[in-house]
Amino acid sequence: MAKTWGQRVRSWMAKKMDLPQDVMMDLPRITMIGQIHIYIENHRGLLTFSDKELRLLLKTGQLLIKGKSFVIKTILPEEILLEGKIEQVIYINENAGGQ
Numbered sequence: 001m002a003k004t005w006g007q008r009v010r011s012w013m014a015k016k017m018d019l020p021q022d023v024m025m026d027l028p029r030i031t032m033i034g035q036i037h038i039y040i041e042n043h044r045g046l047l048t049f050s051d052k053e054l055r056l057l058l059k060t061g062q063l064l065i066k067g068k069s070f071v072i073k074t075i076l077p078e079e080i081l082l083e084g085k086i087e088q089v090i091y092i093n094e095n096a097g098g099q
Contacts, residue, residue, distance in 0.1 A: 026042065026059045027042065027059070028040055028041065028042045028043055028056075028058055028063060029041040029042055030063075030089070032086065032089075035067075035085055035086045035087070036083060036084070036085065036086070037081065037082070037083055038065060038081075038082050038086055038089070039079070039080070039081050039082075040056060040063065040079065040080050040082075041078060041079045042078055042079075043056040043057065043058055043063065043078060043079075043080065044056070044057040044058055044059060044078075045057045046075070046080070047062065049070070049072065050070070051068070051069060051070050051071075051084070052066065052067065052068060052070065053065065053066050053067075053070070054070060054072075054080075054082055056080065058091075060093070060094055061091060061092050061093045061094040062091075062092040062094070063089070063090070063091055063092070064088075064089075064090040064091075064092055065082065065086060065088070065089050065090075066086075066087050066088040066090070067084050067085045067086040067087040067088070068084055068085040068087070069084040069085055070082055070083070070084035071083050071084060
């Protein structure tokens with residue numbers, strides 16, 4: 001899919017100004033420590049949570065995390081720290097019509 005003019009400008013500015021693209025393009029930042037911790041910044045809200053699944057809303061699409069024994073250790077408006085056994089991290093594009 002073609003980028004919009006605004007996305008192209010933000011991407012160009014991020015490269016020229018040496019700024020992190022996650023900040024300029026409003027992308028999530030995902031930090032994992034092995035299979036036991038995942039820290040996600042810049043999400044748009046919690047959609048689903050159970051001990052086996054976490055689903056977050058992103059600016060474009062969703063982030064689905066599957067595993068076992070999930071516990072939310074920290075939750076803030078745009079940040080979340082999840083612990084447990086992480087088995088899958090799946091990005092779901094909003095235009096894909098589901099998974």
